[in-house]
Amino acid sequence: MTRKIPGLHHVTAISGPPQANLAFYTGRLRQRLVKKTVNFDDPGTYHLYYGDSAGSPGTILTFFPFADAGPGRAGPGMASAYAYAVPKGGFDGWMESLALDAVDFDGPTERFGQRVLTLRDPDGAPVELVETARDSDAPLDGFHSVTLWESDIAPTARLLTEIFGYVETGHETAGGTERLRLQAPGDARGAVIDLMRSDAPSIGRQGAGTIHHIAFRAETDAIQRDWMDKLASxxxxxxPVIDRQYFNAIYFREPGGVLFEIATDPPGFAVDEDPAHLGEALMLPAKYEPYRDRIEKVLPPLQVAR
Structure with missing residues (x-):
């Protein structure tokens, strides 16, 4: 059987001060903080994970919140936006609640036959909400898609279709912006990738409000190893495989420059916490446990609404 990617595992972004980030994603967007840990390469900085109640693949948005981060700017060679899936019948309710709370948003606009509205997080990152026909009791049903801003769409499209198994489902051009929609087979969350080319001049810069990388799903470690071999060929x-405590990860840059990751579903976010209490305590990998007191003194306190 030809191996195919089912969709996204997570998206990782950069933010400014963590408290504002936490308040927005757990409050305004009603996501659960499923893991509070540290940047494994910089333990003086949090790594915050938001998702559904179980921390399911395809719902996870993670942040490196740097209190002194300068503003970033999306441009070619970067992922430029992530979009949440609004379940069937919920889109008008989102517009109404945002309007009642005097939250600015753009739209609704239409993209490939679906209504889309865009609001901004505390660092100015665009957060898209896309109307879908999925049935769910959750206010947002994980990711709908991510947008990759490319100087040339074709090489990235070949990677996604010929290697990952995505199929082209739409093409739109409007106002100097070209958008190619690709979709993974099946009905997993985060199955859509939009490749965008724009005539608008922009030089991308990593910083607060930008996406660091996107991660695709590998259901098992064995499947991840198959992807390593297939990509190398x-x-x-x-x-090499890197242990990220809650999944194993491999990384590479796609032809346009966006950092891609393939992350395993196991072991998941309940590996070191009771599922009922995800995100409540600061969880550290074993190598940092001897330095817990020092790390906790450096990290700013966070107020998490229950």
Missing amino acids: AGHPTT
Whole structure:
């Protein structure tokens, strides 16, 4: 059987001060803080994970919140937006609640036959809400898609279709912006990737309000190893497997420059916490436990609404 990517595992972004970020994503967007840990490469900084109640793949948005981060700017070679899926019948309710709370948003506009509205998080990052026909009791049913801003759409499209198994489902051009929609087979969350080319001049810069990388799903460690071999054979060698505590990860840059990750579903976010209490305590990998007191003194306190 030809292996295919089912969709996104998570998206990782950069923010400014963590408290404002936490308040927006757990309050305004009604996501659960499923893990409070540290940047494994910089333990003086949080790594915050938001998702559905179980921390399911395809719902996870993570942040490196740097209190002194300068503003970033999306441009070619970067992922430029993430979009949440609004369940069937919920889109008008979102517009009404945002309007009643005097929250500015753009839209609704129409994209590939679906209504889309865009609001901004505390760092100015665009957060898209897309109307879908999915049935769910959740206010947002994980990711709908991400947008990759490319100088040339074609090489990235070939990678996604010929290697990952995505199929083209739409193409739109309006106002100097070209958008190609690709979709993974099946009905997993986060199955859509939009490739965008724009005539608007922009030089991308990593910083607060930008996306660091996107991660695709590998259902098991064995499947991840298969992807390593397949990508290497196709001229896209990856890093070795890196243990990220809640999943194993491999990384490579796609032809347009966006950092891609393939992350495993197991072991998941309940590996070190009771599922009923995800995100309540600061969880550290074993190598940092001897330094817990020092780390906790450096990290700013966070107020998490229950």
